Structure formats: C-alpha cells, structure tokens
Amino acid sequence: MSDKLTKQSIEETFRELSNWGRWGEEDEVGTLNNVRPEDIVAAAGLIRRGKVFGLGVPLDQPLQSVPHKRWNTIHTFMQDGADVATGMFEGRLQYADDAINLPTHSSTHWDALAHVFNDGRMYNGHDARRFGSKGFPVNGIEKMANRMVGRGVLLDVARFKGVDSLEDEYAITNAELDACAAAQGVEIRAGDFVLIRTGYQERFWSRGDWAGHTTGMAPGLHFESCYWLKEKDVAAVAADNYAVEARPAEGEGFSYPWHGVVIPAMGLTMGEMFYLRELAADCAQDGVYEFFFCAPPLNLPGGSGSPINPQAIK
Template identity: 65%
Template sequence: MIKEEIERAFRELSNWGRWGVDDQIGTLNNVTPQKIAAAARLIREGRVFALGASLKWPLQSTPNKGRWNVIHSYMQDGADAHAAFIDGMVEYSDDAIHMPVQCSTHWDALCHTFHGGQTYNGGDARDFRSKGPPKLGIEHTANRMAGRGVLLDIARFKSVDHLENGYTISNQDLDDCAAKQGVSVGQGDFVIIRTGYQERFLNSGNWHTHSYSAAPGVAFENCYWLKEKDVAAIASDTYAVEVVPASADGYGFPWHSVAIPSIGVTVGEMLYVKELAEDCARDGIYTFFFCAPPLNLPGGTGSPINPQAIK
C-alpha cells in the first residue's frame, strides 16, 4: 500500500462536518435513543458477560513504548486498621491503582490519533498540549456507549482456536462471517471482532510480546467497510484491531490513521470475549445489548472499561 492510497481514503471517507463543525463524538452520533431502546429488547434472559480483561493480566509488555501494567497498591490494609483502631472509629481498608488509560481493555478517544497534524473534524494537533486536548476528550462519550452489540467470531468462522499472527481479515471475511452467523451489521452498531489472539496468551500463561508482536486484524480496506456500514464503534480482542504489521508506506498503523481522525470511529482494544463467544456459539445468537461507558475523564485520550454484553 502506498501513501497516496491512505491519503485518498482519508479524504474520501471523511465525516468532518457531517454532524456539525463542533462535533466531538463522530460515529457515536449514529446511536439514537430509538436504537438504544431497540437494543434493550435484545435482552431475553439477563445473562451478563463482562468483556474487560483482568487488571492482573500483564497485557503490556512494551517497555520502550512507555506503557506499563496496572500498579495496584494498598494504602491501608486490615492490620493497619486494627493497629490504629480507636473505639468508635470506622475501620476500613484503602487502595489505589496507577495505570495508563490504554494499558488494558479500553476505548481510544478521538483525540488519540492524528493524521498529517490534524485531529477528527479538522482540529490542529498542535493545540493538544501537556494539559490536555482542547476537544475530543473521552468525556464526550460518557453517555454514548450503549446500544446493539454484534460479535463477529472470525476465529470460529475459520474453524481455528485463533487466527495466525499477521492474518489479515478482509471485508469479505467480515461479511461472510456475519452471513453465516445470521446477523446483519448496520448503522449505530457496536461491532466486536474475535480473533482468539488474547486467548492464546491466556492459555499459555506467557504474555511476552502481547502488546507489540505481529497480530491478526482487519485490513486497511476495513476503513471503507466502516464507512459503508456506518457503525458506532469497532473493537476486538487484540491490541490494535488492525493487522500488525501493516503493509503501508511510511505508516505503522494506517487503519488507525483513517478510522479515527477521518471517519471519527471510536476504537476498542483488548476486549475479553471468550465466554461471550462460547455462549453465542451455543445459542446461535450473536447480538446483544452492549454497554461500555468510559471514565468521565476530561481530556482523556482513552479510558479503561469493563464492557457488558447482556443477552
């Protein structure tokens, strides 16, 4: 893939101005109250599947990229409370976590990725300074992350436990998988792709290279699929959603460079989907009510989440 193809896609697929010059949520505008109400009717039995990876899993194994795994510490434990007890006082424990917002299961905010020095909807990347971005922070999506979820289980569709590293998921793969599962993907949907990538590391107990190795993922052409389907957001069980490495001239993550700053798609990474996928395979139902609110973090370039799929 050459740079001109990426630049052309950036221009042709742009949603800049579609929802107004001040828009800060991109394709999440496709999630209307009517769509949320319809998605709620997908709940039949009240089975809830948590899609957030355990914060104990060392998903980040890329020290040269500046991210680290969650640091969880206790400021006061039971022994401290007992030692400090004074009659009539409340005894309590207290702890804290220290983590990059994108070190585990998370959303990428629209201010996370730039292209040619620009953000989604025509913002200037230079306006994003050390105290945060002037717009497009994750807080703007705090009440937008609910609707119809669709699981596309590509690994199961291909009859494998996991896709091979570097496997490129084509638009045809996505459409064929949806057809076999008996589902449609359309405007305002939250699409979740299962590759089996995370499960491979979980089963082996060795997380080495998890966040920087070659990985399966969507092809660059998926940008066109996203625009055609007009989905609200896309997520997967890998750390990048797009295939790694990508064959692109001068771009490490070409799909990101169009999907987020041009189309305005919110991207979710490192979702834990094993149990949801097994349940979908059992009952043949691959749609569900999906809810995954981010932290209300002004200026956040992303947010840790524990998404819920409810059937």
C-alpha cells in the same frame, strides 16, 4: 498481508472516507452519532435471559509485557488489614482504601478521537499541535461518557474460519466479515457496536504468559475494512487483539495505517484488548450473536482514551 500501502493511497482513503463536517463543525463524537434513541430502545429488547458478560480483562493481568512507554496497573493500598491489626483506628469502625495508577490505553479500553492524528490533523479538522500536556479541549474521551450504549454484534471470525486463533498477520477482509455475519445469521446495521474475535488474546490466556502481547505480530482487520465500516455506518468497532487492525500493517509514513484513517478521518471510536472468550462460547451455543451493549468510558476531561469493563447482556 498485501504490499505496503503508499502514502498517497492512505491519504486518498482519508479524503474519501472523511466525516469532517458530516454532523456539524462542532461535532466531537463522530460515528457515535449513528446511534439513535430508538436504536437504544430496540437494543434493550435483546435482553431475554439477563445473562451478563464482562468484556474487560482483569486489571492485574500484565498485558504490557515488555519495557514500554505504557506500564501495567499499579495497585496500592493506603489502608489495609495491617492498619486494623496495629490498632491505628479508633473505635470499632475500620476501613480499607486503595489507589490505582495505569495508562488509559494499557488494558481493555476505548480510544478517544483525540488519540490519533494524521499529519497533525485531528478529527473534524482540529490541529493537534495547538494543545499541550493538559489534555485536549476537543475530541476528549469525556465527550463519549453518555454515548456508549446500543446494539452489540459479535463477529466470531476465528470460529467461522474453524480455528482457535487466526494466524499472526492474518488480515480479515471485507468479504470475510460479510461471510461471517451471514454464517452467524446476523445483520450489521447502522449504529451497531461491532466486536471482532480473532482468538489472539486466548493464546496468552492459555499459556499464562503475556510476553509479546502488545508488540508482536497479530491478526486483525485488513486496511480495506475502513470502507466496510463506513458503508455499514457502525457506531464503533472493537477486537480482542491490541490494535484491531492486523499487525504489522506497514504503510508509507504510517506504522498503523488503519488507525490513521478510522479515527482522525472517520471519527470512529475503537476498542482494544476486549475479553471475548466467554461471550463467543455462549453465542456459539445459542446461535444468537446480537445483544445489549454498554461500555461507558471514564468521564476524564481531555483524555485520549479510557479503561473500561464493557458489558454484553443477552
């Protein structure tokens, strides 16, 4: 990692890359505006084999592996086989019924534009301090419920670098993103959903233990990628690590400096903890790194994020 970013440099990047007002003062979806209807139609044409890849980590996996403000999914049954066995149902019709309890950012998920603030400022100039525990009437995840569809592109940086997983703290530069795309023969276009594979998550799958997964050091995007993402006008970015950006990535006054720019300044939606292993293997086999992508969030008014099971279809 480079030297610690100063508050001044982060704020300069914030101002330089800000999309406030770009799509109007009332806009609440940010860079998703880069996806045009014709882009979605074209993306549908990428489906040639009808092969579907689910990119969500199963909800029974303990990705939140240490005491934390977020917990792993709690899955309980109100009605199950025992109720059938005890004869509590009348007649021949019985059923099962269950419930889940989970933080919206505890597994594979999208961050809403209401998730991150910079000095109390939310995307498009809203003051986050105006809103309380009932959720956010602006920039909530529900505004994206019909927007997460289009052309997906995988940048398999780990495979490009010839490793199973990038090293902890490894920060992927803009030059490496471009070189990876060129090596794969794929072009990044405006309105794309760009998925970054670092190999980080696969370490935990291999050892069968998620200890330290969401608290330790991790490879990811370099802070400078803010500029790359703005230049490419992508719709959203996601990765197989827990923060997209490399960790740690300390900045003066910011424990997550990249987050402090891309969400509140650029209005860029980001996805974390994507499961990319099987998709990456298939892309490497057929040499095709573009696909139809669909990943709608829950229609959760005022939510700061949403669990998802993204789909890549080739």
